[in-house]
Amino acid sequence: MTGGKLMTADEAVGRLESGMTVGIGGWGSRRKPMALVRALLRSDLTDLTVVSYGGPDVGLLAAAGRIAKLVTAFVTLDSVPLEPHFRAARQRGRLELTELDEAMLMWGLTAAAHRLPFLPVRAGLGSDVMTVNPHLRTVTSPYADGEELVAVPALTLDAALVHLNRADARGNAQYLGPDPYFDDLFCEAAREAYVSCERVVDSAEFASAGGPQTLLIARTCVTGVVEAPGGAHFTSCAPDYDRDEAFQAAYAKAAADPAAWREFASRFLSGDEDDYRAAVAAFAGEGA
Secondary structure, eight states: OOSTTBOOHHHHHTTOOTTOEEEEOSBTTBSOOHHHHHHHHHSOOOSEEEEEEESHHHHHHHHTTOEEEEEEEEEOOSSSSSOHHHHHHHHTTOSEEEEOOHHHHHHHHHHHHTTOSEEEESTTTTSHHHHHOTTOEEEEOSSTTOOEEEEEEOOOEEEEEEEEEEEOTTSOEEOOSSOOTTHHHHHHTEEEEEEEEEEEOOTTHHHHTTOGGGEEEOGGGOSEEEEOTTTTTTSBBTTTBOOOHHHHHHHHHHHTSHHHHHHHHHHHSSSOHHHHHHHHHHHHHHTO
């Protein structure tokens, strides 16, 4: 299929610039746009502000020194509670961190999607979120209740990167798994949005593959579509595939030792996406 907004991962990343604020969809180690993250690693982009419900996307970019500031609620590999590269970067003071409540991150994206400067929420009140983020402000309801609320600032993105199960060439995108993971908000909060997908399909196929309620992202907020089979690996992309736990375990183990990580990166991250898939297939064969 040709036409529309189709492009390669490298072409999508080539439209970005150093210093941008980039939102990355998915959740922990679930449906992360890893093919686009790997394309970022192949680029010379740096000094990024990353907004993410973090997983290995944050870990890889932190290990490569590409993140200047991170806005997140957590950084986890799910079955590995704390992403090891993120932990090392924080312990060494290599990135600035704004840590928000999960709901505060959602409402920050929602404010940006609606082009509002902030949204008032209760999340964060009475917690250390307010202590560790002294820049956060509260507002008082102008109505009779007079309630004090947190004014969560808009998380406006220069670009969003997300991965879904299916998309058409015009930018409509569909998820088929258990959760949308706020990927629609990331795209709506961004000036440009790039959607990678397992398969590009004709628009008519959306109805037979899950129904209209699964059509998550509208073409009006999408700049580019990247067909990337296995593009969420090693995270999950249900129902197309589960998380590659063996590969993730190898990733986490290598992250604990600089020499082992250099070897891991040389094997899996030194080439293009075809090289990556070939290396992953060889790794899987070793465990067969």
